[in-house]
Amino acid sequence: MTLQFALFGAGRIGAIHAGNMARNPRADLRYVVDVNGTAAQKLAQAHGAVATDVKAALDDPSVGAVLIASSTDTHADLFIASSKAGKAIFCEKPIDLSLARVDQCLAAVNATGVPMLVGFNRRFDPSFKALKGRLDQGEVGNVEQVIISSRDPAPPSLTYVKVSGGLFRDMMIHDFDMARWLLGEEPQTVFAMASSVVDAEIGRAGDVDSAMVVMCTRSGRLCHINNSRRASYGYDQRIEVHGSKGRLIAGNPTPTTVEIANADGVLGNKPYHFFLERYAEAYASELDQFIAAVSERRSMPVSAEDGRRALVLAEAAIQSLDTGVAVSVAP
Amino acid sequence: MTLQFALFGAGRIGAIHAGNMARNPRADLRYVVDVNGTAAQKLAQAHGAVATDVKAALDDPSVGAVLIASSTDTHADLFIASSKAGKAIFCEKPIDLSLARVDQCLAAVNATGVPMLVGFNRRFDPSFKALKGRLDQGEVGNVEQVIISSRDPAPPSLTYVKVSGGLFRDMMIHDFDMARWLLGEEPQTVFAMASSVVDAEIGRAGDVDSAMVVMCTRSGRLCHINNSRRASYGYDQRIEVHGSKGRLIAGNPTPTTVEIANADGVLGNKPYHFFLERYAEAYASELDQFIAAVSERRSMPVSAEDGRRALVLAEAAIQSLDTGVAVSVAP
Amino acid sequence: MTLQFALFGAGRIGAIHAGNMARNPRADLRYVVDVNGTAAQKLAQAHGAVATDVKAALDDPSVGAVLIASSTDTHADLFIASSKAGKAIFCEKPIDLSLARVDQCLAAVNATGVPMLVGFNRRFDPSFKALKGRLDQGEVGNVEQVIISSRDPAPPSLTYVKVSGGLFRDMMIHDFDMARWLLGEEPQTVFAMASSVVDAEIGRAGDVDSAMVVMCTRSGRLCHINNSRRASYGYDQRIEVHGSKGRLIAGNPTPTTVEIANADGVLGNKPYHFFLERYAEAYASELDQFIAAVSERRSMPVSAEDGRRALVLAEAAIQSLDTGVAVSVAP
């Protein structure tokens, strides 16, 4: 039995998910919905689906799941409506930029009991997943420190910056999720430093483009996250976990293994350019596990609560940045 | 327009190609043929195809192409029949173990003019292809030496060894093709040394399990190939090209980038286990380029003549091994 | 002309310096002084020097330089006495655990004008020095972020912990110096988090064994330092500098390049075990540059002020750890 999907959002990330549905034997893309009718039309056609509106999609009882990949400000409404319609929900991160609104969404899924996954795609990256698996098997003993590096190839447009919710909610939210996942304990204190050393315009727009966070859990596990909106060599996404018995590192995969040696040195590949390339496998695997969890009524690999906790950490970081003080996070 | 395929052979490699057809929007698997009717049935069903026999498949005018992935001794007959039926041919290597028979096959396709690709999948590996591209762009200048390492994880069964045609025709044939591709000139002399140091049973079966070849082209370019039927760490497939201006290396890709550091050292991933894993992308790309060449009437990326030349080098190596003398290859 | 040395301290680090003097054609070890007379005797004998006391060593006009490698609490007195005696001073870090006392030392050298180097040996490590050279040549453009990892193989004894001045003054002081050196601007704000997750005994002794610091300069350059007293895989000392045009990394050198591949993976060397091995070359180069600066009346590669500024940052980190607030550092 395949799972029939309605896809909200026909943009870049929507297209990724549509492609993965086409390649997944257990998925069937039924509807595409987008405020841009032409985009919806085009993506629907490419995959034998129908462009329609939200109501029609949610009213169709054959639709078992929705994938919310529209602009962030539309997530919560779609989320709540889909929940009421009894559809399983795959929601791109963040659920919403407002914690209050996220709580409403969580209340909605709790009320209806629909299965729900928040799109923290990095948990499905083969290298990060393998690292986590080895961590869970105790290969490095008790976790002591986690170091997460996460750097985009180039800053987004100022237009996007202004509606993004800021670096902590928009970009570092992924790393807050990774931190929780890897620390094995909830962070209790959060401190942030940041600047707009990459582009002063971003600073003038009220955001930062470079940030460093440190966090501590109750038992004293420490975590550092660094973010930058610029990395001339491509998308830099690395993790280090230091434990009582050793260190696990997951570095950047590369498109090929080719290296050239000449009078300049030994030159290897850059990392993949950006998330679409780096996380191609992760997106496919994420969808597949969502379908598996819905079909087999298993618990979701990333829960709504995971989406909420990451936002809580982002809020704490923002408050810390404003005050210069470490912020305590409620357990 | 999709290309309709008849697939001959429902074994391991046939299943790979069937899966790639399913994922390729320009391919349509119509028929599966295998002496093992159950296997044909099962593979056909999995992909919405029909299990049938050779005649029926070749008689269907809607079938535009055949993919020959059956046992080696059936290749030539299927090849010639398909050629007569006017089908485009994708033939797994080797076309045949006998050079005379290969020549008959080449005569057949020359007579009918059907497009034909021999399945030297390694040319489609992302790393090897990238290396070749940079070579062709002159990044290391004039080619001086090529070194090819190719090692299987474990020996095949003795049953297989006995019908395989021997290591040079069965295994090193891939490397002979890579050598020609990378040298940019035909090898003129071939010398081989070999032994059954891995497993004396293989020696008693009349074959070798470890071999080293050196070759020289007319302008003095040198090439070394080493093969082993055993590599406890997995499938080892590496290339080095030394040119007047530098060195290109394509190493083994790994499933993940995870490494662990502990009291023993710093431990990274093994290479992929075997060809199905290592060359998964190569197989998909090979099929795609076959379809593109057929559809767009472009020349095949690997020609029947390429299949023949690799076998000529294998024959020379075998003769050299028997005599202890370097063997000249006709240009 | 060789420079005659009096060496204060015949312990582990004193022995390193004595050995480097023996191998350096411009150095001559004249006297060894240690409260442990036997140790002084033994080290002196091994290098054709004389064991004596402080006064005799400083009174000898042929002695041009002192190397202070005794226990930290004796540094300042020896420093001031040597300065008064007009000797060039090579002082192991830290000059003193008290900032006030360091200021007295600086006043002393300022008054007498003797050349003075503080032993921040890492600046002389071939890899770190090469990284710094490339940074200074603008290879990665404007510095945006610096990340320093510094991890000891195993915690020191509790006895040492209690007199060490604490992790920030004893261990991270090196990293504060590296941070200043690499940032190219003075840090303006310092924040620290720390715990005793490695060994609770260290916590009970009033110290921490795991720490993470973030700092920010006036122009918004960010710096992260992580420290741990435990790394089962050896001495882990790495640097990353992210600039507007790229990233520079200096990783851990290894004793050999040997790697083994087997069914477990591909296993390379651990880093060197600890600082004596890792920084062997750095110590020799540091001494050589000290001698060169004295002989050629050039400015010292690491000044007394550098020693002071690193301690200021350590103090700020300690204050931040106590208060949970980012601490401003006077420019």
Place this chain on the structure above:
Amino acid sequence: MTLQFALFGAGRIGAIHAGNMARNPRADLRYVVDVNGTAAQKLAQAHGAVATDVKAALDDPSVGAVLIASSTDTHADLFIASSKAGKAIFCEKPIDLSLARVDQCLAAVNATGVPMLVGFNRRFDPSFKALKGRLDQGEVGNVEQVIISSRDPAPPSLTYVKVSGGLFRDMMIHDFDMARWLLGEEPQTVFAMASSVVDAEIGRAGDVDSAMVVMCTRSGRLCHINNSRRASYGYDQRIEVHGSKGRLIAGNPTPTTVEIANADGVLGNKPYHFFLERYAEAYASELDQFIAAVSERRSMPVSAEDGRRALVLAEAAIQSLDTGVAVSVAP
């Protein structure tokens, strides 16, 4: 007790050994002898030695050892004279270009029983030695294949080429020694291919600049050696040993660990430029072990017979190159 040395040869390699003697507490350089009196004078002065002639050096009973680092054509005479004078002999490779002459040298040391080491410095390289140690401990099981890459940064002068004895006796001789050392069995058959693809002038001078050899031992262990007189990226010296239980690789060490990532890729260090840099540690260790063997009357780590066997393999390679036939080597 130090060992008093007479050094024959004040050129590049002589200077290396003189420097190592100066740094070795058990060595004392007494005499330097060179046909170029000025060079001898200068090197002697730099190390507190005396420039003299062969007779005076060998007549001095305080001289315990000679180090023969003069031009190859003078080795045998010096060797035999030193042997008669009862001096321990450290002779740079090759002992002589003529096998007959080498046999006379061996007869000489056999007659007098003086300790003798032939300067195959690579056996003392930390990485190669570590690889060999792990091989001997059975870490990869039974040896099946050895692959040796050895490439110079740039061709020597034509003048040198003409007196060098040719690539096999001059350059590959080192690799023949490594091959024997690693195979653990004597090669029984040798085959060589070669060309002057790097520089046709070298061909016209009667030599080759690019060569590939394959060898086989009695039990079927295979070995490949590749040599080139040109490697634009520096001195390339790598070893692979494949055994029944795994693979050992020793790659090229690099001056630093610094790598830069930018829009071009990730660029690491080149290997060391040439043998003086790459094998600096090996030369020091070689001298030290020579002294240890003399002082402690232990067997030499590289014997005169080792020097002879490597030349035998070079001769076989040359004969093979001339005839196109694999050459058998007497056991």
